[in-house]
Amino acid sequence: MKNFWIVLLVLVLACHFTSLILPWWSFAAVIGLSLFIIRFPVKKAFLLGFLTVFITWLIWSIWMYQTNATVLTPKIGALFGGLSPMPLILVLSILGGLIGGFAGWAGASLRNGLAGKPAV
């Protein structure tokens, strides 16, 4: 279990720094590859992927919103069906999380598949 949290922390940092430079979806490659290398059961891999991106996007969104986007975020929320800033940030973080989750699942399931083990 300890392993899980350490990996999550490392992934969050890796996801953050990659996203600062590379295209928006680059975190998926990082997560997929990491969970291909470090073996986790698929459910945990999904959870890891989800939490990695959810946490990264949530923290970074709140930071960006609070420091420089308090004027803009409500307007974008209005554009997306009248969401207030925090619900908007929650929704986008969940969306990011889902992509991360599938990336993690993909990494783990490929690893398990190649190793000939059943996907648990």
Place this chain on the structure above:
Amino acid sequence: MKRFIGVIPLIIAVFLIYVLNRSLQVGDTSLPRLGYFLSPYTGFLQNGEDHPEFDFPSSLKKLFSAPVQVYFDDRLVPHIYAQSDADAYRAQGYIQAALRMWQMDMTTRAAGGFLAEVMGPRLLQRDKNQRRLGMLAAAEKTLTQWQKDQEQYALLEAFSEGVNQYIGTLNDRNLPLEYKLIGHQPKPWSVLQCALYVKTMAQRLNSSEDDLEASNTIHWLGVNRFSELFPEINPLDKPVIPSEVTWDFVPEAANPINLPDSILGGLPSPVNPRSPGFDGSNNWAVGPSKSSSGLPMLCNDPHLGLTLPSIWIEMSLHTPNIDAHGVALPGTPGIVIGFNQNAAWGVTNVGQDVADWYQVHWTDTRKHHYLMDGDTLEITWRVEKIPVKNAEPILDSVKWTVLGPIVYEDGGSSHVDLAYRWISLDSDGNELKTFMGLDRSATYADYREALQSFCAPAQNFVFASNQGDIGLTVNGHFPVKAPEVGRFVFPAEDAQYRWSGIIPFEQLPTVHNPDQGYVASANQRSTDESYPYYYNGHFEDYRGRAINDYLSADKSFTVEDMKGFQLSTYSQFAADALPIMLAAIPSEAMGSGPGLALKSWDYHFNATAEAPIYFTVWYRILYNLIWDEFKAKSESEPILFPENFLTLEWLKNHPDDPFMDLQSTPDKVETASDLLVQSWEEAQEAYQSIAVKTWGEYAPLNINHLANLPAFSRQDLPTGGHSSALNATNGSASHGPSWRMIVQLGQEPQTIGVYPGGQSGHPGSKYYDQMVDAWVKGEYYPLLLVPEEYWQSHQPLFSITSAQ
């Protein structure tokens, strides 16, 4: 099999990313690339601008010949200090782009027919129309004209360089928000876009014509009835150039025409319909004799479509040759309306008709040859290549005659082919040079000199200087033509119906220091009938009278008075109309409520008043009853409708005109008083369904984002005003005073101004709509024209420098 199942999550993940990385089409709207747009690392959260930040990129710093300093004041107005004019325009280009890139891009795309390239095929027809009207051709021709003046052209190139330096700083993260939403990127800027900007202003302001409607109408009514109902002159009008001005020149000849035996009727809807609002404006200047302080004052409030970002951007330019402050059009260098140490200038639109349609007489069935003065000429082709998003570009071959392009053909429903003769297609002026010249002008002579290179859109240029001069010139290119030419669609081949030249600059209507002590224009007719040249057009009938009444009063004025005039919601139209309407209604039929409100109304369209609602509704019903024949006819073809001033005259002096008789009651003959009573009864019923109690709520103003996104718009603003009042706010058309400026010229100019928007075009900035509320309330800001030393003792919002 297991191995196959193991790949499924990968497929899902890749598919999810693929979908979220694409711009999806949902019905008519295309969604942004959602993953990109929502990611806090690349998307909208990168566009927050709670704290605007600026710097010159190092590549731009290297282009400056000497250090450039820019101080932004507390409204984000840049004050640019440069050692050379080229450097100042370079910095101006960079800053305009940094604040307004997307607006500049879209405005020029819309002008030149390049919208489908980024918005998709649904805008193809619009692009096609623009091309067929000759907009891109005209801009290209303008460019060659501008290139002849190398010194001036170098300044335009410096400006464009500045814009491109900004574009060079963009990446997928700092790209302006709308680019992320729509999914495109700015292309390199060139002087051609500046030319397109000038052309789009010309189209907006100087392409208003109703030749097709007028032809249909005269065809329907006959010449006599038409001349009665559509007189060219409103006897109550006070023209731009006061009657005290006389004309001591011999005009170029234009021989009177014979109206052709039959003027065409049944013409289709025009491709270039009049904009819903009346693009008008007010400007005036009072000389020392009319000013309480003894200092000349100049005021200008151009009325235009109101949008966010605003059409204007405020700036201050300082070089050894220039010290100018005012508003610029984002996408062009210089200051368009503003002031300097010694002088101030402003513009209102000239409503003269400089766009005419001619019927082309083909001599072959392929329509490749046409008649012109007895000769057969061959058309020339211009192939318009219109790029379309996610599709092959469309090629549109447009035929050009010596008069202009054949806009109506093939795809159009027209049974005749029309050539478009528009002054802006001549493109032999240098409009930006005029404004750049005004920025540098100190004296009346400088002003006259600067005006000479201006072609279109023709404007009433007002001027005042601290030497006590005031002046007003109806300036631009105007055709020499015989009476009635340009009102209807005429045959192209007959020279008598065409323009025979351009009125020389020295013969344009102008006034300098008149005895009346003031000059004023408000889109009314340029001159009285003594002016030797004929012109027709579309002129305003009420604002010109109002401002002349105010300024001709036997008193002198203060800056506060000037504010009061600009903000005046008094409608001369209502003052003319309502007494006629009320006189016909017996007092017992007036009732309480609306009737009482109307009786005690002072003709001010104030936001909090209710009478303006009742007047507007009643007049509309009355108008439709009087001209019911026109309403019926307009359902089959586009026609003209009688103007308001004529309508009032008909009510007063022609109560038994056959048009007063309602078509819907064949067994009864109505007169004006029947219609007045009936309209009042119908109005009472209409009032029942009106839920609001104030004019501000009834006719609220929307200032919409250029892409019409409500979240980026300011809507339901309770402004007062009316298109016939000096404060010409027109809520339903999102139209009104786009800039209000009052300058008092002394040793130091004292200036105030405001526009309904904000300096930044970025919806994420608080400077996006910062001035809207002040504008609605009728407040002004002091405008600073200060030397650079000022900023040593005053704190700017922030400043940037090109010094390494």
